[in-house]
Amino acid sequence: MFQIRLVILLVVTNYSLFGQAGIHNFGNLQLHSKGHVGFHTDFTNDGSFDRNSGLIGFYQDQESLYISGAFSPTFYDLELAVEKNLYLDIPIHIDNSLGIIYGNIISSRANKNIYTKFTAKADYIGIANHSKIDGQVGVEGQKVFSFPVGYDDLLRPLQVQFIDDVFLAKCAYFFENPDYPRSFAKSFNSKNRDNSLGGINTQEFWNLTTTGRIQITLNWNSGSIMDTSINNRESITVAGWNKKNEQWNNLGNAKYEGTVSEGSVTSNIFNANDYEIFTLGFLFNTKGNEPGNYAITPNGDGINDFFSLKIIEQSPNNELKVFNRSGLLVYDKTNYLNEFQGISNRNGNQKNNYLPEGVYFYIIDLKDLNLKYQGYFYLTFE
Secondary structure, eight states: OHHHHHHHHHHOTTEEEOGGGOEEEOSBOOOOTTOEEEEOSOEEEOSBOOOOOSEEEEEESSSOEEEEESSOOEEEEEEEEETTOEEESSOEEEEEEEEEEEOOEEOOTTOTTSEEEEOTTOEEEOOBTTBSEESEEEEOSOSEEEEOBEETTEEOOEEEEESSSOOOEEEEEEOSOTTSOTTOSSOOOTTOBOTTEEEEOOSOEEEEEOOSEEEEEEEEOTTSOOOTTOOSGGGEEEEEEETTTTEEEEOOOOEEEEOSSSEEEEOOOEEGGGEEEEEEEEEOOGGGGOOOOEEEOOSSSSSSOSOOOGGGGGOSSEEEEEEOTTSOEEEEEESOOSOOSSBBOSSSTTBTSBOOSEEEEEEEEETTTTEEEEEEEEEOOO
16 A cells, blocks of 8 residues: 555656655645545645545654645545644645544644634544644534544543534634633633632633534543532533633533533533633532521621621622511611621611611522522620
């Protein structure tokens, strides 16, 4: 098979062979169906190379190979077996299939103009930790597509599903802290997040650029640094950086697969125009902060002087109502901040005065979390 490939390379019209320097196409090259060409050196494309229907392979077990030139080549079937990886200096297109035996396709993850593009009917095989695309991947014309992206020896795919129309999408994976990304001029501050998010994965993120309504699926494995407080997969969600508000938003966890150690989570449907950066988020564990029953002793000793509910940290948009044993509303506060110390703010004899000692009932409506709790507390001044 090696001899057949070599002969084909030597007789192709408008092809120049520069010894070990590589193969340089200046003309109009076309590979017909059932054709099989093997490149064992670098390929420079300065001519037409976009009407192929056979298989073109890059094979090298000792050195890296490079694709460069003025024009993007289009491969029908592309096969890769390059021990030290195939590097792209220009974008390439794949019309039918990519098969990786070993090695990675590598391009600049920060340059969206250089990417591996899969067209409407293209797919891939052989994707694994040591055989993937480390760089930008594009897809056009496919309703559902899993980007075979990763970094170094780590495969970290992202799946996109278009809900309405299908658009061009580009994706790359970044094994970087979003707080201090090396590949971006700006930060995606993990502390800027909506109230339902208890934390953001600061080990990694994905950059997905597209438009329209979509759902995405992210995955994690034993190598992912997950929040140590996460003890169930329902606490894991998809988080997206809102470009306008410059904060991480909870995009939902509509579907799970796997376990806490290894699995995937699918977002709710959202508008891709608002987001480009995505990672795993962690929801607050409301179980440990559920309000209960309390004693309030506003005597100035610094202990239980205020009616303090820890869960309101997760829902600043809230409303607290306090009732006496007769059912009369004696205190009402929107956006409660743990300031109640037994003084009524409602019209009546006790307004702006301390309430009598005794049992009181409360209702707290946590609007950010769509939760409502009720309980009681005992007020005493001893």
